[in-house]
Amino acid sequence: MLKTLSKIGLLVSALAVGTVWLVVLRLKDVPVPLLAAYGLLLTGLVVGLLWPSVLGRRATRRRVLAFLGVPVGLGTLGLYLAVVYYVTDLPVLLALAAAGCLAWAAASVLRGRRAAAGRGGRQSRRAFLAGGAGLTLAVLSGLSVDRVDRQRREVLARGEQERQAAVRAAGARRRIADDIVRVFPIHTGDTIVTYGQFYGGLDGWEGVNGYLRTLVDKTQIAVPVYAYLIDHPRHGLMLVDTGVNWEQAHDHDGYYDHNHMVSRLLTQRDEYQMTPGQDLRVHLARLGYDAKEITTVFLTHVHDDHAGGLRYLPQATVVLDRRDWDHGVLYPYSFDLVKSNLSFPAFGSGAFGAFPDSQDHFGDGSLILLPTPGHSPGHMCVLLHLDTGSVLFVGDTLYTLPHLAVEQVRQTTLGGADTIHQIEAARRIQNLLASDPGTVPLFAHDNTRYQFDLVTSAFANGVPGEAGLLELRTHMQTALTPDWRLQAGHTPRFVPPASGTGVGRVEFR
Structure with a gap:
């Protein structure tokens, strides 16, 4: 028994x-x-x-x-x-093979001692061959360490050459120094996600079930990853989120191997795409700035597609909700260089409109932090006052403009209380936008015309002005009714790739 x-x-x-x-x-x-x-x-x-x-x-x-x-x-x-x-596995695999051969050789020696004379000779030959193979593999394992390191250095060096070429390409700007608050959208590449993960929150993509469906359903789309540069005359250079970094897109397995094999196993090596010109450092340089000048980073949340660029900003103070730091960090390597520079808002500035808590970060009303938990334990939004209005950096509370119609379009949510909190946060954002027609939302992953055409155009020089903000609000009214329902022509629909495999696209009808 x-x-x-x-x-x-x-x-x-x-x-x-x-x-x-x-x-x-x-x-x-x-x-x-x-x-x-x-x-x-x-x-x-x-x-x-x-x-x-x-x-x-x-x-x-x-x-x-x-x-x-x-x-x-x-x-x-x-x-x-x-x-x-991944290439760094080669020395380990060779070492394991060497150990296996040497163990086989030892076992053959032991069996040969117990065997009859004829069989003992065969066992000795096997032990000799297995031992020789084991020693050879052990030597190759040692030699491969330097070759693997050299190959990685070559990959990183090629990336640096491509970035420098992108910085020198025609069309770079000079930094404008004046007393105007400027905001620049920075497209730091794309992430490959399942369509249902992005738009299927009302179709069963919730909680554990939603996660399991991402394992089977591979109807994938590419969506942008945005960070936002703020050039403030009183408070210096700041970023809202940092996007992904070059290594995440081009040396994915190597980047996540810093968190041991488990992190690499549980991520997809093709989850990020980035051209040299989309590198955060290249963007900043072509706008006339230097990454070393960034003094403050406001992280809407700690997910790695928003925190990867922290590797380039070791001098910056990183402001984030303590709940996210304590309970939401999945890949801490992105934070290794800024762990001593973290700042946790107390959200002690009282209510702000529909939000029961807020934090007036600088104490002058210029930038307000608003807690919006749900997508992560300590997700927060950032409200920045411009000279002609305001912008609300939404993070991942809502992925796109159509997601403001939260009862018609919803991303996957974590389920239970987290889903309830995220929907409450979305309602508060709706209330804020409805109460202040001078405020426009800026999203981290919007794959609609609102982001690609209108936001890009309005903030081309960092200053949208009244006309630019009005154009954005007018488009919002063409996409959404006053009670936050989708207008005709703005409902997302998945279009499979022509080849039947690969990444599809989204149409709006």
Whole structure:
């Protein structure tokens, strides 16, 4: 009885590990049919090793290993190399292979001592060959360390060359020094997301179910990642969010390997796309600024597509809600250079319109922090007063302008109380925009004409003026009714890629 229970425990443990591995492979976009076949082989191997007779009368553990173990082992290695392997793994893989060969050599020596004279010679030859292979692989492992480091340095050097070329390209501007508050949208590349994750919050994409659907549903779209530069005559240079950094887009596995293998396994290596001109440092330089001049960063939340650029800003004070720092950081490597520069607002400035709490950051009413938890534990929005109106940096409380119609268009939410809090935050944003016609929202991921055409045009020189803000508000009225319903022509719809695979697009009807 105890033996049977032990086997059942081993079976459950093995199946749990196998399930995690299959989930990781699905995150890496391995096709479902291939995963199903591989999963059946894995299950058959585990069951066959524990209860060989289940696979037939003549089944033995040796035969199970031969007929199922070999294909499972080769399949596991092939899948790993195809979808998880990164160049820094090479020394480790060689070292493991060396250890395996040396262990085989040691076992052969021990068996040879116990065997008859004829068989002992064969075992000695095997031990010699396995030991030689192990020593060779161990030497190759040591030699590969320098080669791997050199290859990574070459990748980073090429990136630096591309960035410098982008900075020198025609069309760069000179910084304008005056007493006007300026805001510049900075497009730091795109992120690849599932359409349902972005627009399916009312179609079951919520909580655990929403996460599981991202593993199976690969109807993907590319959406922009925006940060915003603020040039303030009294408070200096500031950023709202920082977008992604070059390494996240071009050396993804290397970047997330700083947080150990788990982080790399649970992220998608193609989740970010960035041209050299979209690098935050390039953007700043072409606007006439230097990343070293940024004094303050307001993080709407700590998710990595908003915090990656912190790697370029070690001198900046980073203002964020303490709840996000305590409970929301998934990949701390982005924060390593600013951990000693964090500032947590107390939200002690009283109510601000529909918001029960706020923080007048500078004490002069020029910039107000508004807590909007839900998308993350301590998400917050930033309200900045301009000379002719105000802008509200929405972060990820609402992804796009159509998301203001929160009962018709909704992104995936975390479920339970978090969903309730996020919807409450959206309602407060609606109330703020309705009560102040001089305020316009600025989004972090808007993939509509509002962002690409109107915001880009209005803030081309950093100063939208009354006419620019009015144009944005007028477009809002063409997209949304006064009671926050979508007007005709603004309902999102997924359009599959022409080839049937890859990234689709979004139409609005």
